[in-house]
Amino acid sequence: MKFKHLLLTVPFASISMMSCQRQNVGTGIDLANLDTSAQPGDDFYQYATGGWRDAHPLTAEYSRYGCFEVLNENNNKQLRELIESVANEEHTVGSLEQKIGDLYNIAMDSVKLNAEGYAPIKDDLDAIENISAREDVFPMMVAQMSKGIGGYFSFYIGADVKNSTQNLLQFYQGGMSLGEKSYYFDTDSSTISVREAFVSCVSDMFVMCGYPETVAKEKAEAVLRIETKLAEKSKSATELRDPEANYHKMGVETLKKEFSGIDWDLMFKFIGLTEVTEVSVGQIEAMHEVENVLAEVSVEEQKAYMQWALISAASSYLSD
Numbered sequence: 001m002k003f004k005h006l007l008l009t010v011p012f013a014s015i016s017m018m019s020c021q022r023q024n025v026g027t028g029i030d031l032a033n034l035d036t037s038a039q040p041g042d043d044f045y046q047y048a049t050g051g052w053r054d055a056h057p058l059t060a061e062y063s064r065y066g067c068f069e070v071l072n073e074n075n076n077k078q079l080r081e082l083i084e085s086v087a088n089e090e091h092t093v094g095s096l097e098q099k100i101g102d103l104y105n106i107a108m109d110s111v112k113l114n115a116e117g118y119a120p121i122k123d124d125l126d127a128i129e130n131i132s133a134r135e136d137v138f139p140m141m142v143a144q145m146s147k148g149i150g151g152y153f154s155f156y157i158g159a160d161v162k163n164s165t166q167n168l169l170q171f172y173q174g175g176m177s178l179g180e181k182s183y184y185f186d187t188d189s190s191t192i193s194v195r196e197a198f199v200s201c202v203s204d205m206f207v208m209c210g211y212p213e214t215v216a217k218e219k220a221e222a223v224l225r226i227e228t229k230l231a232e233k234s235k236s237a238t239e240l241r242d243p244e245a246n247y248h249k250m251g252v253e254t255l256k257k258e259f260s261g262i263d264w265d266l267m268f269k270f271i272g273l274t275e276v277t278e279v280s281v282g283q284i285e286a287m288h289e290v291e292n293v294l295a296e297v298s299v300e301e302q303k304a305y306m307q308w309a310l311i312s313a314a315s316s317y318l319s320d
Contacts, residue, residue: 107317114319118209121314125209128306137302138263138294144306146270149313150174151306152230152290155271160280161243168249169279173286175230175305177202177223177312184231199224205311219304226297226305233289246282255279261291 035050058065087101106112118125128140145151154174160166178184183194199220206216240246256264259281268274281287293302 117319120318121310124310125307128303131299131303134299137299139266141306142267142270144310150309152293153287161247169273169276171279171281171287173234173283176227181231181234181236184228202308209311222301222304223308226293226301229293230289233285235283247280248284249278249280251278252276259287259291261295
């Protein structure tokens with residue numbers, strides 16, 4: 001009898017619990033984000049997000065806007081307010097507060113930035129322009145990469161995907177301003193327009209850095225040629241989604257042998273990783289193409305590419 005009574009009480013207890021859950025405002029689900037006028041069985045996306053989308057219409061400055069964008073903006077707002085509070089006060093010379101405040105005030109001084117123009121990068125542009133020998137190209141590129149300026153490939157340190165207890169130095173295809181391989185080869189009118197606009201943009205940026213229009217156009221076209229060459233052997237976005245196909249772990253001596261056209265000792269010295277024993281080369285063919293570019297493309301064109309990488313990296317920190 002007691003067992004039968006227990007069985008009878010379970011359904012009622014469950015119903016009671018579900019009722020409490022429906023009434024619980026602390027579940028983390030904001031009902032205002034739902035569109036309860038939609039039937040979840042017909043259009044679950046509208047049902048689950050309609051209220052949010054109505055309250056947050058997509059404005060022109062965003063390609064997407066969701067919870068993570070809100071989180072990022074709120075975080076940036078708090079950081080800005082924190083830094084501004086530091087920047088508006090006097091601090092002990094040499095303190096972190098003084099350094100942060102000075103850096104912020106320098107970066108926000110638009111009058112000074114507009115007066116300087118491209119002067120802050122002129123010496124670096126000239127140093128690249130003065131290169132005459134092929135053997136000086138890669139050392140200059142590595143010097144730029146060590147400052148966070150892009151080169152023909154990228155690298156990072158992250159967990160070894162096949163041994164997550166270890167970090168691994170990983171090399172990855174790169175060198176493409178447009179990001180995606182298809183932008184360099186698709187022949188539809190829209191993509192062609194993107195390439196034309198890219199060359200025009202690069203040319204304009206060189207003009208802003210003091211180069212005559214004819215020279216600027218030649219440099220911009222050289223940049224596109226090199227990037228197209230790199231893109232040809234790079235993997236598409238779809239191919240990059242295959243983790244197994246983009247993992248090639250090897251010892252440093254094997255790396256030097258397989259890609260002998262790249263001065264790895266110089267690379268490791270500049271990035272401060274002289275004791276590395278293993279690496280992963282994500283895209284083998286793309287790295288071999290880097291060797292080809294270094295060995296075959298004219299020094300003048302490679303100088304144009306490095307100058308563009310510098311201008312592109314610095315542009316958002318320079319004048320209007």
